[in-house]
Amino acid sequence: MPQQGEQRVFVRARKHFRPRYSVNEARLGGLILLALALVGAWIAWRGAHADPSLTAAGPGLPRRSAEKVDRGPLPAELALPGWREENLAAFGPSDLYVKIDGREGYYKALGFERLHCATLVGPGGAPTVDLELYDLGRAGNALGAASGELPQGAQPSFQDGSLALVDKNALFLTRGKFYLRAVGSDEGPAVRAALARVKERFLASLPAERMPWPYALFGELGVAPAKVSYLAENAFSFGFASNVHVGLLPDGDTELFVAPAADVPRARALAARFEKGFAEYGEPLGRRAGVSWFKDRYLSRASAAGREGRLVFGVHGAADEKVGAALLGRLGAAVRALPGGTDFSAPAAGAKEE
Numbered sequence: 001m002p003q004q005g006e007q008r009v010f011v012r013a014r015k016h017f018r019p020r021y022s023v024n025e026a027r028l029g030g031l032i033l034l035a036l037a038l039v040g041a042w043i044a045w046r047g048a049h050a051d052p053s054l055t056a057a058g059p060g061l062p063r064r065s066a067e068k069v070d071r072g073p074l075p076a077e078l079a080l081p082g083w084r085e086e087n088l089a090a091f092g093p094s095d096l097y098v099k100i101d102g103r104e105g106y107y108k109a110l111g112f113e114r115l116h117c118a119t120l121v122g123p124g125g126a127p128t129v130d131l132e133l134y135d136l137g138r139a140g141n142a143l144g145a146a147s148g149e150l151p152q153g154a155q156p157s158f159q160d161g162s163l164a165l166v167d168k169n170a171l172f173l174t175r176g177k178f179y180l181r182a183v184g185s186d187e188g189p190a191v192r193a194a195l196a197r198v199k200e201r202f203l204a205s206l207p208a209e210r211m212p213w214p215y216a217l218f219g220e221l222g223v224a225p226a227k228v229s230y231l232a233e234n235a236f237s238f239g240f241a242s243n244v245h246v247g248l249l250p251d252g253d254t255e256l257f258v259a260p261a262a263d264v265p266r267a268r269a270l271a272a273r274f275e276k277g278f279a280e281y282g283e284p285l286g287r288r289a290g291v292s293w294f295k296d297r298y299l300s301r302a303s304a305a306g307r308e309g310r311l312v313f314g315v316h317g318a319a320d321e322k323v324g325a326a327l328l329g330r331l332g333a334a335v336r337a338l339p340g341g342t343d344f345s346a347p348a349a350g351a352k353e354e
Helices: 022-047 094-101 104-108 141-146 189-205 213-219 264-283 322-338
Strands: 082-090 114-121 128-133 157-159 162-167 169-173 178-185 228-231 244-248 255-260 282-288 290-294 301-309 311-318
Touching: 022 228, 022 290, 022 322, 082 094, 094 114, 114 301, 128 189, 141 169, 141 178, 157 213, 157 282, 162 189, 169 189, 178 189, 213 255, 255 264, 255 322, 264 282, 264 301, 264 311, 282 301, 282 322, 290 322, 311 322
Parallel strands: none
Antiparallel strands: 082 114, 114 128, 128 178, 157 162, 162 169, 169 178, 228 244, 244 255, 255 311, 282 290, 290 301, 301 311
16 A cells, blocks of 8 residues: 555556656657667668679679689680670588578588589570589589489480480589589570580580499489489398399389399309399299399289399399390399499498499
């Protein structure tokens, strides 16, 4: 209860207890309002005068400054006669978002080290081709990045340790630790000619590097890079099948596989175990291409395994033994053509393939 003589702050509605306001409080309030007005004016001014480098993602827009940028591994003479280069730039891990905001996590997860960019501009300002060359540290990372971006169903070519694909208005190319993505502004013949020039210059200028053997082996047989996998254990539900490299063909059912063994006697024993495993799940179809074929009783598809040195290779889930035998013959020839000294050791833990 209030003491005798005390008055309440509000005696009745709208009547304030204090007889007057503090001058200091009025001044402080005025300063706060002025500061808010200044902040609002600054925001409006910056919106009308944005840094052009923040939106320099297309041709004709300036980069951060007019300073000369080191072209790094970008080859010289990329442009066709009558074309020119613009927007030469480079980005590292700390500012990659400036170029590909929202997508940088994809490349950083694949060992990103550096991005070099340029735009090729045709006569009169059109058409254009934007180039992005990613340094991803090693060939396996470059192939992994390309695998996630190749068009569905595309069949790239493999040449001298490189993957290359021209699809409509885009070029995808890996060479060693580098992954190149070049995208044209249209699908016309001028862009196609520019992409062919870019491919030629990069293949001639970037250092070649041996591609991880499973990609090279299966790629020559029509397996897309994204369909190459490594099964550390229990391949095809066989408890004995470990350290198996698999390539899924475009039909979505047929798998090619290679399983390195420590030596020839172990490879011979492993091939026999694959044959026994296929026999337990299916019915015999006779011998073709020097091996026994079996039809899976549940899937009605044919499988077999052969051996070359200390490598066991085979076909799992072919449409029939005739088709499977043809595939096995091609796979065997590719296995025999692998370079001497190829490292068949298992990929490092956490690596997709290497």
